[in-house]
Amino acid sequence: MAGHSKWANIKHRKERQDAKKGKIFTKWIRELTVAARQGGGDPGSNPRLRLALDKALGANMSRDIIDRAVARGAGAADTDDMVELSYEGYGPGGVAVMVECMTDNRNRTAAAVRHAFSKCGGNLGTDGSVAYLFERKGQISFAPGVDEDALIEAAMEADADDVVTNEDGSIDVFTSFAGFYSVRNALEAAGFKGDDAEIVMLPTTSAELDLDGAEKVLKLIDMLEDLDDVQNVYSNADIPEDVAAQLA
Structure with a gap:
């Protein structure tokens, strides 16, 4: 099946964000810890942990840091403060946005995510508002x-x-x-x-953007991805190739 990478420019922006080593290390340390806590410290029997290990190694994280994160997760009690949360909302141009987070402080994370949406002309929604x-x-x-x-x-x-x-x-x-x-x-x-x-x-559906809308949506995505507690950001933005070329 042929196609074009209508979300490619957003992915590239994400890669630039992830290139900040401190941010990406924090992201994968948290993922390693939570994956080990939920499924155990053996990647052979824990597919989520195996994928996180591959990602961490691909980011040039040292084995020592990886092993400590896995050990911390595997030995963590059920009362461990780190939890996974998802936030949903609409960005400029009616673009649907999903934000996946890991945090030890729900109030801090909710406030930061809400601020990013508000500052960029979007609105944080309720559970289920865009997940469908x-x-x-x-x-x-x-x-x-x-x-x-x-x-x-x-x-x-x-x-x-x-x-x-x-x-x-x-x-x-x-x-x-x-x-x-x-x-x-x-x-x-x-x-x-x-x-x-x-x-x-x-x-499952997309929202096509013009240049102004694309710039605003990418600003929102950048702000969200800069937040320490944010792991992943997804949107249904469809940025045409000619608009993407102007953003390059």
Whole structure:
């Protein structure tokens, strides 16, 4: 299936945010700790922890830091203060926004997220206000140059949901949430190791933006991603290629 990366510019902005080493280290330390707390410290039997380990190593986090985070999570009591929260709202142009957080202070996080929405012309909504516009999926991404036909065949044999070839030649394999790890493992066994693999919230509908709307939405996303407690930000913004070119 052919397609274009209508959210690619937002992903690139996210990558620039994540390039701040302190931010990305904090993000993966929290994910490692919570994953180990919920599923145990053995990545062989804890797929979420295994994915977090891959991400942390990919961010050049040292084994010592990783091991300490896992040990802290595996040994944490049920009363551990770190919790996972999601916030929903609408940004400029009617764009739906989902914000995933990990925090030890709900009030602090809620206030910070609400401030970001308000400052950028958006509104923080109630639970369920935009969640129905997204589906939790697995996404395995491959850089340009991979054998497209062979990858598509392997993905279909592994029961992937969809394969999208982007205009730049990169390929995204999408899976169900439940089937993410089995598809990823099957692709790796077939010789296809993705350049990135993660669980994401994919929009089921999109809101197309003009230049002004795109600038405002990206400002909101940047502000949210700068917050220490924010792990991931998803939106259904559709920024046309000509608008994206003006933002570059």
